[in-house]
Amino acid sequence: MAYQLVKKLRDLTPYDPISGEYDIRLDANESYFELSKDMLEKIQAEIANIPFNRYPDPTCKVLAEKYANAYQINPELVTAGNGSDELISVICGSFLENGNKILVLTPEFSMYKFYGDIAGCETISIAKDENLAINVSEVCEFLKNNKIDMVIFSNPCNPTSVGLDKNGVREIIKASDALVILDEAYMDFWNQSLLSEVEQYDNLMILKTSSKAIGLAGVRLGFSIANKRLTTALKAAKSPYNMNSITQKIGEIIYSNPQELKDNTATIIAATQSLHKEMAKLVAKSTKIEKLYETSTNFLFMKTNFADEIFEKLKEKSIVIRNFKKYLRITCGSPQENAKLLEEIAKII
Numbered sequence: 001m002a003y004q005l006v007k008k009l010r011d012l013t014p015y016d017p018i019s020g021e022y023d024i025r026l027d028a029n030e031s032y033f034e035l036s037k038d039m040l041e042k043i044q045a046e047i048a049n050i051p052f053n054r055y056p057d058p059t060c061k062v063l064a065e066k067y068a069n070a071y072q073i074n075p076e077l078v079t080a081g082n083g084s085d086e087l088i089s090v091i092c093g094s095f096l097e098n099g100n101k102i103l104v105l106t107p108e109f110s111m112y113k114f115y116g117d118i119a120g121c122e123t124i125s126i127a128k129d130e131n132l133a134i135n136v137s138e139v140c141e142f143l144k145n146n147k148i149d150m151v152i153f154s155n156p157c158n159p160t161s162v163g164l165d166k167n168g169v170r171e172i173i174k175a176s177d178a179l180v181i182l183d184e185a186y187m188d189f190w191n192q193s194l195l196s197e198v199e200q201y202d203n204l205m206i207l208k209t210s211s212k213a214i215g216l217a218g219v220r221l222g223f224s225i226a227n228k229r230l231t232t233a234l235k236a237a238k239s240p241y242n243m244n245s246i247t248q249k250i251g252e253i254i255y256s257n258p259q260e261l262k263d264n265t266a267t268i269i270a271a272t273q274s275l276h277k278e279m280a281k282l283v284a285k286s287t288k289i290e291k292l293y294e295t296s297t298n299f300l301f302m303k304t305n306f307a308d309e310i311f312e313k314l315k316e317k318s319i320v321i322r323n324f325k326k327y328l329r330i331t332c333g334s335p336q337e338n339a340k341l342l343e344e345i346a347k348i349i
């Protein structure tokens with residue numbers, strides 16, 4: 001007799017991002033900005049004053065206030081998480097029951113199905129159209145005719161870089177009484193956020209992260225914004241001390257300075273658009289890349305039958321991007337990094 005893992009665990013393997021040392025990392029959609037010296041000094045000084053023998057504030061009151069102020073929303077609607085990944089996990093584990101049905105719109109962020117599986121739920125997919133846009137009427141029709149418990153999608157989407165405008169999102173929310181998890185991880189790079197109207201819906205939770213535009217991927221800090229009823233349920237379901245004192249303090253400092261965040265974000269948007277323009281020129285001359293999609297994010301997404309080749313040749317030059325086999329995803333880097341990337345891609349394609 002030996003201990004048997006439960007079925008849902010048997011085929012799982014730990015998350016394995018690209019490891020190793022590379023000169024240019026364009027694989028994880030992080031911000032290319034490092035924290036300013038001023039911010040780093042403030043953080044160091046404040047961390048020295050944290051009472052480390054005491055538990056952190058389980059409600060993240062000050063952090064929620066700073067965050068809400070930066071985004072002009074009500075702090076009572078904010079729940080902080082140890083990355084928005086943690087919030088997805090808590091939501092799937094507590095707002096769903098064994099056997100519930102989750103709707104995703106593929107291609108989509110892979111973690112939704114992952115956490116859904118662990119929660120014992122069935123994930124149903126509807127494919128996006130050939131431009132990787134969400135077919136809103138098809139999705140709404142499906143929701144009206146099938147019992148779905150939760151719809152989850154990223155907008156703008158990772159990995160496709162394509163966004164759905166507010167009206168399309170509103171239609172999906174109103175199509176059924178399923179819980180809608182709207183992952184706005186990249187919405188800092190676009191202008192179609194539903195944050196300001198979150199209280200108008202009884203079935204909407206919006207997720208945000210500090211890992212992309214805000215430049216804090218290493219800190220692990222995400223947020224849920226939802227009406228009071230859903231927020232109370234989420235706060236009750238999460239582990240009480242999920243947010244450590246250091247993360248809370250860093251978040252308080254960073255979100256106290258929204259202008260710096262907006263300036264950095266605007267710079268990244270301009271850099272991404274310029275990278276997109278240059279890449280489009282290369283793609284137009286190449287037979288190896290079928291299509292470059294529009295982007296409302298800080299990355300590019302391309303369709304190609306030569307994904308492995310392009311990926312491996314860039315890696316030989318110490319540049320890593322993300323390989324989805326039929327597609328490639330490339331994070332916008334600094335202007336120097338983008339120039340080097342374009343130079344190497346031009347040689348390959």
Ligand SMILES: *Cc1c(COP(=O)(O)O)cnc(C)c1O
Pocket residue numbers: 029082083084085086109154157158183185208209210211212217220221222
């Ligand atoms: C990066 C990303 C997240 C995860 O963010 P963390 O806060 O770092 O956990 C969530 N959703 C999407 C779509 C992402 O791309």
